Amino acid sequence: MQIHEFNDFCWDKCVEKTGNKLDSKTETCLTNCVDRFIDVSLLITNRFAQLLQKSAGI
């Protein structure tokens, strides 16, 4: 996933108003959004690998 896609996704999640600067709540949300997205991605990928191994009877 590219920065563009992360920014697209997290902008929709975190940014409501666009004033003179991003407020600290929005900044924290953006940073956390990237980190949690990667967490979710890793969680899903690892769990998927486990399910594959289980179904392969390894």
Added chain:
Amino acid sequence: MQIHEFNDFCWDKCVEKTGNKLDSKTETCLTNCVDRFIDVSLLITNRFAQLLQKSAGI
């Protein structure tokens, strides 16, 4: 259209909660969603072909 795209579309249409299993209402919705999507696609494609023929004066 790929299975991924059907699933993407019909997931948004049919799945509200994600509990321990898909309830029967959601399952029916997913199955019908695929079939009706193909119906709409065929309806539109056939009607489009007719309009093209009409405008070509055939």
Added chain:
Amino acid sequence: MQIHEFNDFCWDKCVEKTGNKLDSKTETCLTNCVDRFIDVSLLITNRFAQLLQKSAGI
């Protein structure tokens, strides 16, 4: 950007009901949507070029 993408975007912006014909309000909205989209695109592109030049110290 292709016509398909403009139509996709402006359809979502302007078309609520789909009756026997597009009413004049919707037609005006569609036409203005295309023109304003291009305005926004030009505004952003020109401003981006200015920012680049400024940061390059030209």
Added chain:
Amino acid sequence: QVKQQIAVANAQELLTKMTEKCFKKCIHKPGTSLDSSEQKCVAMCMDRYMDSWNLVSKAYSLRIQRERTNM
């Protein structure tokens, strides 16, 4: 022949977009078949989508011409 391929690709893109947009507008709860009111809605939606495409296309061409004249 290249022109024909572009026309076919264009028509396919149009059909795909129309199917998605009109499904969203007309099929609120997918049932065991398309009932007649859904079919009517899809047909009407399709006509309006093409009307919209034509309007958008004309507005775009006019704008491009104006921009060229201003350059």
Added chain:
Amino acid sequence: QVKQQIAVANAQELLTKMTEKCFKKCIHKPGTSLDSSEQKCVAMCMDRYMDSWNLVSKAYSLRIQRERTNM
């Protein structure tokens, strides 16, 4: 080997879609870590997404078969 590449591409597409859909369903306000209820929600969402994929896939195959028989 081409088959394997398709399988890998398919799995990647599935993982990408699941990540987006399940983030949207489970992470309402992204915090400093995934808490246990978010983790449970993601795991459950993932299972349901695969259930949905299997249903959709089966419905699609059945329909294609029916269409072929009718031709």
Added chain:
Amino acid sequence: QVKQQIAVANAQELLTKMTEKCFKKCIHKPGTSLDSSEQKCVAMCMDRYMDSWNLVSKAYSLRIQRERTNM
């Protein structure tokens, strides 16, 4: 030269995304011209979108570094 092409492609992608996001945020009813409040809103939205891009980009790099260290 490849680097330059990547930079140009990146800038184009950024401009496209900004145009869509800022149109959605700032143009509620498209009128016969962009009025001054819409222009201001677009300029501000653009600055915020680039701020967001920088934050997201930094958060991503930091995370990748952390993941590499943990391996």
